[in-house]
Amino acid sequence: MGKVKVKKQSTFIDMTAMSDVTVLLLTFFMLTSTFMQKEPITVNTPASVSEVKVPETNSVTILVDKDGKIFLAMDNPAELQRTTEAVAAHYNVTFTPAQQNAIRKLTSFGVPIRDLPAYLDKTVEKQDAYVQEQLKIPNNPRIGIPNGGSENITGDDATAANKIDPNNEFKVWIESATKGKAIGEVKLAIKADKTTDYKVVKKVISDLRDLRKNEYLLVTNLRTASSD
Amino acid sequence: MSEVQVNDDGGKKKGRQKKQVLRVDFTPMVDMNMLLITFFMFSTTLLKPQVMNISMPSKEKAEEGSGTEFRASTALTILLGDENDIYYYEGMPTEADWNDTAYLKRTTYNEDGIRAVLMKKNDGTYQKIQELKEKRSKGTISEQFFTEKVTEIQTEANKNLKIAPNVLIKPTDNSSYKNMVDALDEMLVCNIGFYQIGELTDGDRYLLYLKSNKTKPDYLTDAQKKDLGIN
Numbered sequence: 127m128g129k130v131k132v133k134k135q136s137t138f139i140d141m142t143a144m145s146d147v148t149v150l151l152l153t154f155f156m157l158t159s160t161f162m163q164k165e166p167i168t169v170n171t172p173a174s175v176s177e178v179k180v181p182e183t184n185s186v187t188i189l190v191d192k193d194g195k196i197f198l199a200m201d202n203p204a205e206l207q208r209t210t211e212a213v214a215a216h217y218n219v220t221f222t223p224a225q226q227n228a229i230r231k232l233t234s235f236g237v238p239i240r241d242l243p244a245y246l247d248k249t250v251e252k253q254d255a256y257v258q259e260q261l262k263i264p265n266n267p268r269i270g271i272p273n274g275g276s277e278n279i280t281g282d283d284a285t286a287a288n289k290i291d292p293n294n295e296f297k298v299w300i301e302s303a304t305k306g307k308a309i310g311e312v313k314l315a316i317k318a319d320k321t322t323d324y325k326v327v328k329k330v331i332s333d334l335r336d337l338r339k340n341e342y343l344l345v346t347n348l349r350t351a352s353s354d
Numbered sequence: 355m356s357e358v359q360v361n362d363d364g365g366k367k368k369g370r371q372k373k374q375v376l377r378v379d380f381t382p383m384v385d386m387n388m389l390l391i392t393f394f395m396f397s398t399t400l401l402k403p404q405v406m407n408i409s410m411p412s413k414e415k416a417e418e419g420s421g422t423e424f425r426a427s428t429a430l431t432i433l434l435g436d437e438n439d440i441y442y443y444e445g446m447p448t449e450a451d452w453n454d455t456a457y458l459k460r461t462t463y464n465e466d467g468i469r470a471v472l473m474k475k476n477d478g479t480y481q482k483i484q485e486l487k488e489k490r491s492k493g494t495i496s497e498q499f500f501t502e503k504v505t506e507i508q509t510e511a512n513k514n515l516k517i518a519p520n521v522l523i524k525p526t527d528n529s530s531y532k533n534m535v536d537a538l539d540e541m542l543v544c545n546i547g548f549y550q551i552g553e554l555t556d557g558d559r560y561l562l563y564l565k566s567n568k569t570k571p572d573y574l575t576d577a578q579k580k581d582l583g584i585n
Contacts, residue, residue, distance in 0.1 A: 148387035156394060159398035174538070176539070323531070344406040347404060
């Protein structure tokens with residue numbers, strides 16, 4: 127019997143070209159990506175036909191969740207640190223050097239200023255867990271930036287600083303974030319959940335108007351046929 | 355491609371040249387790259403969220419005659435009720451209108467609802483601006499020219515022709531934020547030049563209460579409830 131000779135064929139596939147393509151793609155994604163900002167609360171923004179994009183720099187995002195809890199996010203770490211220190215000074219709260227470093231790493235936050243040093247001592251994971259835990263308690267004053275207090279501190283000659291109510295930390299934050307800046311230099315973006323009651327948004331806008339901040343960006347997502 | 359031919363005639367051995375083929379297997383490299391690509395693709399946000407510009411009036415009182423007043427004759431007031439209700443009325447209500455349940459008209463957020471009302475009111479300027487928008491999307495006019503021209507048309511219509519409506523949006527406390535954004539969105543779609551978010555007046559509240567067949571006293575203020583004897 128004659129043996130059938132099986133011809134040995136190499137199954138080696140040259141992967142160099144493939145590797146070239148993947149490296150190119152990888153480079154593209156690495157250069158174009160901006161990482162998703164982690165947000166402590168999920169906010170489903172309503173849709174609009176507006177085509178204006180979120181500004182790249184110097185924006186203060188005011189996150190408002192369904193129940194009206196306020197969280198702040200600033201995209202510039204240096205500004206965030208400056209603002210936080212100004213607010214802390216206003217309420218006589220001091221930070222340790224370690225806490226000062228932690229401020230810069232905050233993405234978005236929403237605790238009363240008195241709780242902030244303790245909050246900064248936690249690791250990022252612990253911070254998240256803390257927020258989730260506190261959010262479970264209804265009407266919890268220890269989560270969200272307090273914006274209570276009367277709206278009626280008005281008067282034509284009262285300066286913005288005089289109008290600030292000690293119970294309204296939100297106003298202090300915004301005032302500190304925009305202090306010494308030209309009008310329009312710091313963009314205020316309001317990002318509220320679509321199911322948020324208007325009265326909650328009205329309160330936020332009313333507070334901002336007290337501070338003579340009259341222009342805002344409402345964050346929305348693009349209206350598509352399916353979201354109608 | 356991944357083969358490197360090595361001519362090994364390293365001096366000492368004489369005689370036949372020995373050819374060695376050096377092959378590098380790139381498969382693990384590709385695997386790793388694919389993983390990284392997947393990671394970046396999922397973590398990136400290519401689509402940035404949109405924003406809508408709004409300006410609120412300052413809380414300080416405006417001087418009379420500063421050109422910021424609303425004109426009653428062309429005013430269109432939109433009331434945003436709870437449970438996604440939307441109502442509108444034209445002009446300023448007179449005494450006789452307060453008890454007229456048909457004065458406040460109910461509509462919807464749909465295309466044939468509030469949008470149709472606004473389109474009809476804004477017919478004169480809508481077409482002009484729409485033409486400009488088309489030109490802009492074709493790239494025949496610049497963004498700056500477009501903005502200037504739109505402002506010009508809107509101001510013209512408001513001042514001289516008195517055909518463009520002044521829209522006042524008044525959300526009630528229990529309407530959702532989505533309702534407000536939807537209403538503002540209609541302003542953009544219908545090319546309305548002059549609109550404002552305003553506070554409900556006592557009259558508006560009463561009209562809403564009346565429209566709900568007196569079943570929703572929540573629309574009223576505490577003082578009004580007292581006057582009407584509702585608890």
